[in-house]
Amino acid sequence: MGRELKRVPLDFVWPENKVWEGFLNPHYAKSHNCPECGGSGSSPDARRLKDQWYGNAPFSPKDRGSPPFLPTHSAVRAFAERNVSHSPGYYGGGEAAIQREAQRLADLWNCAWSHHLNADDVAALLEGGRLMDLTHTWTPEARWQPKEPAYIPTPEEVNVWSISGGFGHDSINQWIVVGAECKRLGIAPECQECNGEGTIWDSPEAKQSAEDWTRTQPPTGDGYQIWETVSEGSPISPVFATPEELAQHMAGTRWGADKGSSVETWLKFINGPGWALSMVIDSNGIRTGADAAF
Numbered sequence: 001m002g003r004e005l006k007r008v009p010l011d012f013v014w015p016e017n018k019v020w021e022g023f024l025n026p027h028y029a030k031s032h033n034c035p036e037c038g039g040s041g042s043s044p045d046a047r048r049l050k051d052q053w054y055g056n057a058p059f060s061p062k063d064r065g066s067p068p069f070l071p072t073h074s075a076v077r078a079f080a081e082r083n084v085s086h087s088p089g090y091y092g093g094g095e096a097a098i099q100r101e102a103q104r105l106a107d108l109w110n111c112a113w114s115h116h117l118n119a120d121d122v123a124a125l126l127e128g129g130r131l132m133d134l135t136h137t138w139t140p141e142a143r144w145q146p147k148e149p150a151y152i153p154t155p156e157e158v159n160v161w162s163i164s165g166g167f168g169h170d171s172i173n174q175w176i177v178v179g180a181e182c183k184r185l186g187i188a189p190e191c192q193e194c195n196g197e198g199t200i201w202d203s204p205e206a207k208q209s210a211e212d213w214t215r216t217q218p219p220t221g222d223g224y225q226i227w228e229t230v231s232e233g234s235p236i237s238p239v240f241a242t243p244e245e246l247a248q249h250m251a252g253t254r255w256g257a258d259k260g261s262s263v264e265t266w267l268k269f270i271n272g273p274g275w276a277l278s279m280v281i282d283s284n285g286i287r288t289g290a291d292a293a294f
């Protein structure tokens with residue numbers, strides 16, 4: 001997901017922020033979501049487990065052998081104090097406000113499996129190469145490096161980490177843990193109607209046509225244009241005749257992920273790598289991808 005320089009004809013015309021037609025597979029019009037799983041590709045049991053992971057189905061910490069979070073837990077208390085201090089107009093102030101928020105957070109987190117993993121869940125994530133915040137160290141020079149000796153976090157450590165204000169678990173972690181639980185319970189993770197694809201095709205031929213389809217790039221030329229790759233791909237600037245003109249335009253962006261990069265930065269990007277992440281969050285804070293590329 002980022003920003004990309006494309007060289008297109010000077011007279012190239014395509015609406016900004018509209019996905020280029022060559023990046024959209026037209027054969028998917030001959031398919032529809034599986035009525036059995038709603039397009040998720042998951043079995044009813046897997047969907048129930050996924051809902052428990054996110055707190056959208058009945059769940060109790062004791063189901064995983066995990067103690068519930070209390071409002072007095074240090075991590076819960078710290079999160080509540082942060083929320084109250086950041087938004088006193090919403091939460092109120094003082095000890096009473098902190099205690100109310102701590103109770104709300106504890107109740108919220110005790111409803112979700114994702115904050116109450118057991119040893120089996122942690123083992124599945126470690127086998128899948130996850131939990132690097134806990135098992136690795138990171139420096140700008142060496143990047144992620146495993147701890148020496150190898151470190152295996154406890155379920156309690158993982159659960160506290162999940163509520164401590166970082167990124168926590170993502171959908172990949174959910175997929176790994178739910179899949180491992182399905183395997184332990186001997187239940188099918190995939191929808192039996194669509195074989196886990198989430199899609200029903202009008203015919204085998206339509207499916208094959210979709211699989212055989214390939215993307216078509218926009219025409220090439222002498223012009224300079226910035227595209228986003230957060231979607232399938234669309235232009236986010238006009239076409240310019242020179243790198244300098246495009247850099248001036250992008251530096252004037254006053255909203256979104258590109259706000260704040262200088263003409264000099266954009267010129268280096270255009271004449272250099274020509275691709276960068278949309279934005280980067282690191283030890284230097286939140287930066288545009290163009291800034292972080294150098």
